[in-house]
Amino acid sequence: MSDYLLEMRAIVKQFDGVRALNGIDIKVKAGECVGLCGENGAGKSTLMKVLSGVYPHGTYDGEIYWNGAPLKATSIRETEAAGIVIIHQELMLVPELSVSENIFLGNEITLPGGRLDYDTMNRRANELLAELNIRDVNVVLPVKQYGGGHQQLIEIAKALNKNARLLILDEPSSSLTTSEIRILLDIIHQLKSKGVTCIYISHKLDEIAAICDTIVTIRDGQHIATTPMREMSVEKIIAQMVGREMNQLYPEKRHTPGDVVFEAKHVTCWDPDNPQRKRVDDVSFTLRRGEILGIAGLVGAGRTELVSAIFGSYEGSYEAEVYYEGRRWHTTSPLQSIRTGLAMVPEDRKHHGIVPDLSVGQNMTMAVLQQFSHGSRIDQDEELKVIRGEIGRLKLKTASPFLPITGLSGGNQQKAVLSKMLLTKPKILILDEPTRGVDVGAKFEIYQLMLNLASEGISIIMVSSELQEVLGVSDRVLVIGEGQLRGDFVNDNLTQETLLAAALAQPLH
Incomplete structure (x- = not known):
């Protein structure tokens, strides 16, 4: 039995002859939260699309092992059935549908004859949100009634409903307030304690430092380093990402405003x-x-x-x-x-x-x-x-x-x-x-x-x-x-x- 829940070995992905991923290796242990870091265009989202089946087996080179066995998924449905669920930066909710309908979208519970079992879905939706300590959401209301923070948490409830063992979060806090980010990080701590494994992608490196056990850095489609977070700092993560020390985050001002x-x-x-x-x-x-x-x-x-x-x-x-x-x-x-x-x-x-x-x-x-x-x-x-x-x-x-x-x-x-x-x-x-x-x-x-x-x-x-x-x-x-x-x-x-x-x-x- 492998020590790792997930292994991606020598992953290569090309677009029109250009290598977006050039032999990337990643290993993730069960219950671990891995921060995936890199500049824009480094290949983070491409790598996660390979993992989640957006890019099916056969469209990339390399091997993926899931729980010790080869994973050759040809669709998102297959990776979700295995327990790998991705929450994209752009939320995949249907604004006009209810919270409950969104949570069960594609996995609806039906009664004999094919009608939707709304009572069971609403009850289960409330249970899922309660697990996330969310008690101020009415699951029968349209999801558009709720702000970005609640919608992000509804996406997580949707992932848990699919029995996610590995949850991939791509820029989950980009449109959240400070208090909503705090709630999100608390929820990820809870998920880790329940054995859910996470891959967390964010440009907010203070979040990465707060939530992640291990940092995987990629640059220009290549694996740069895998390092325990305890040995890292925000400054060291930046240096790995950009390939140089960044002594200042903001350029020196040299202009003087006029009239x-x-x-x-x-x-x-x-x-x-x-x-x-x-x-x-x-x-x-x-x-x-x-x-x-x-x-x-x-x-x-x-x-x-x-x-x-x-x-x-x-x-x-x-x-x-x-x-x-x-x-x-x-x-x-x-x-x-x-x-x-x-x-x-x-x-x-x-x-x-x-x-x-x-x-x-x-x-x-x-x-x-x-x-x-x-x-x-x-x-x-x-x-x-x-x-x-x-x-x-x-x-x-x-x-x-x-x-x-x-x-x-x-x-x-x-x-x-x-x-x-x-x-x-x-x-x-x-x-x-x-x-x-x-x-x-x-x-x-x-x-x-x-x-x-x-x-x-x-x-x-x-x-x-x-x-x-x-x-x-x-x-x-x-x-x-x-x-x-x-x-x-x-x-x-x-x-x-x-x-x-x-x-x-x-x-x-």
Whole structure:
């Protein structure tokens, strides 16, 4: 009998002749939590898709052993039957179905005659959630009634219902609040105590350090090291990931903001589902030339709604006056905003940033196609030259600009969306959670790009849930709380405590 529940030996996976995985070995013991670390594009998600049957046996080289026996799964259903369940970064829930229906999706309990046994499913769903210490969820309500934190836990309940022996969590906390992350980590501790084995993928290395027993690092599709967490630190994990010591997480600032060039006045947004409620309540602020303005606040404070209204993409009713160099800008739609010189990289790249059916290059140039058009014809050589230039400038990892954008890692998709907006040559650039799901090395590159743009005179508004990030790159910080402006701070010896106190305090008067 093997000492290991899972062994992956010499795994090789190629796409169009390019090796995404190049002979990776992994061993996982039963009841262990393994942190899988690597930069964007290192091969983490590809490796887990091989393991979970998304890429079936025969489409890769190498061997997988499960509980000592060869595993040659040709589908996800086969790996789930064996007890291997993956929870993807993008949750696989059907919003309109109930919590119970989502937990049993594909594994429904039926009565004689084929009707669904809702009583049994609802009872079992409640039992599963109780095991996870979740008691404030009504399992008969649509899952869309619950926020990201609850939905993530519902996905875990769904996995436990499939009798998961190995649970793969891919960026499970990317859209969770601090308190929700604490609950998630507590639940993983509970699962470990019950003998459930976990593979945890996250760019939040403090979580990895808190929850994992062993760290497996991969870089450029190759296995770098397997190390007990007790011998590691966050700094050592970073060094293994990027192949060098990172002495600083944020680049040194070398730009000085100029005069005020941009003003947003009386921005007010009403809740689309409850028009009596204001999500943003009469917020006004200014922005200097070449300034990086951070917007901080708790989840639900109204930060995304604020910048969406300024850009003209807020889904509900809103009011916003936008001025550039004293002239009123009409930004009632994203297209109008882009044409005036205002661009935005949205928070949800999957739904609002990329077009999944198009290639990497097509996604990058779709907002500026008129630059390459001559009559009714697109100059494809000129377009490709610009695309290759952008891929080099942003250090975007792709085997080819013609590959589907969905084949890229999340961080590289983010760079493509950023490139799309930069090609519009904006005067003002809004970045909503620009480094969500992005690794440490790529984060540094994005911060460096932001500082370079600021030194060229482009003004940047950055929304971020990470206070450390806001303080690391911003010249000035606005704090939003319950839709109101609660603080406007110059970032000079500013602390996370000051920002958090402002977010929780009364509005400024």
